[in-house]
Amino acid sequence: MIEFKYFEQxxxxxxxxxxxxxSLLYQWSGATFDFPLTEGQxxxxxxxANDNNSETLIYKVIEQESGEVIGxxxxxxxxxxxxxxxxxKVLVGNQNVRGKxxxxxxxxxxxxIAFDQLQLHRVTLGVFDFNHSAIRCYExxxxxxxxxxxxxxxxxxxxxxxxxxxILEDEWKEGRK
Numbered sequence: 001m002i003e004f005k006y007f008e009q010x011x012x013x014x015x016x017x018x019x020x021x022x023s024l025l026y027q028w029s030g031a032t033f034d035f036p037l038t039e040g041q042x043x044x045x046x047x048x049a050n051d052n053n054s055e056t057l058i059y060k061v062i063e064q065e066s067g068e069v070i071g072x073x074x075x076x077x078x079x080x081x082x083x084x085x086x087x088x089k090v091l092v093g094n095q096n097v098r099g100k101x102x103x104x105x106x107x108x109x110x111x112x113i114a115f116d117q118l119q120l121h122r123v124t125l126g127v128f129d130f131n132h133s134a135i136r137c138y139e140x141x142x143x144x145x146x147x148x149x150x151x152x153x154x155x156x157x158x159x160x161x162x163x164x165x166x167i168l169e170d171e172w173k174e175g176r177k
Contacts, residue, residue: 002105004059004113006050007072011060012042015072018093026155027128028091030162054078057113058089061106063097070094073106075114075123083121085114090125090134103137111141111172121169128153129161142175143167 007015015037019025022035033041049056055078061071071093077086087110092102114120127134129148139145143165151159 001064002070002102002109003062003064004073004109005062007046007058007060007074009039009043009046011069012039014069015042015091015093018072018091023155026153026160027131028089030088030126031153031155032089049074059110061092061102063094063102068094070097071102071106073110075110078118078120080118080120083119085118085120085123087123087125103134104141107138107141111167115169115172122166124164124166126152126162126164129163135163135165138165141167142171144171 016039019028019035019037025033025035025037033045046058048054049058056074056076057078058074059072060069061073062068063070072089072091073087074089075085076088077084079085087107090103090106092098092106111123114123124146125138125143126149127138129135144167146164146166149162149164152162153160
């Protein structure tokens with residue numbers, strides 16, 4: 001089992017250690033940050049997050065049994081008027097726990113926050129088309145592919161396609177039965 005706590009400055013070094021290549025940085029952030037990831041970039045990232053009126057909630061993911069920080073996730077673009085938000089920056093950083101369903105637990109916990117606490121109607125995310133394990137994870141939780149954004153990000157001399165996916169509150173509730 002996992003728990004969330006707000007991501008804060010004390011967590012920067014661990015995240016920077018996990019993001020150890022430009023490719024992983026781009027996959028994790030969608031090119032929001034420059035490689036190498038720095039404390040200055042992360043300070044700006046959390047600057048207006050995690051308050052009652054924030055449009056972004058940023059979490060570190062903790063394995064309850066060990067108390068170890070094993071991942072990172074955010075719920076951003078929180079729009080209470082339109083009742084929508086976007087999951088981003090999903091990372092199971094501890095390689096020893098990958099492949100054990102932690103990603104699904106992280107997404108489910110984020111959706112509980114979005115639908116049960118914030119009373120949202122729609123949650124979206126984007127995932128690169130070559131990230132098959134992430135796509136499977138999101139589909140298992142109930143996300144539906146809405147469309148493929150072709151050549152949406154340039155990495156070096158190549159372009160990456162991105163699946164846009166979403167889940168609606170009714171689909172979330174139905175999937176929990």
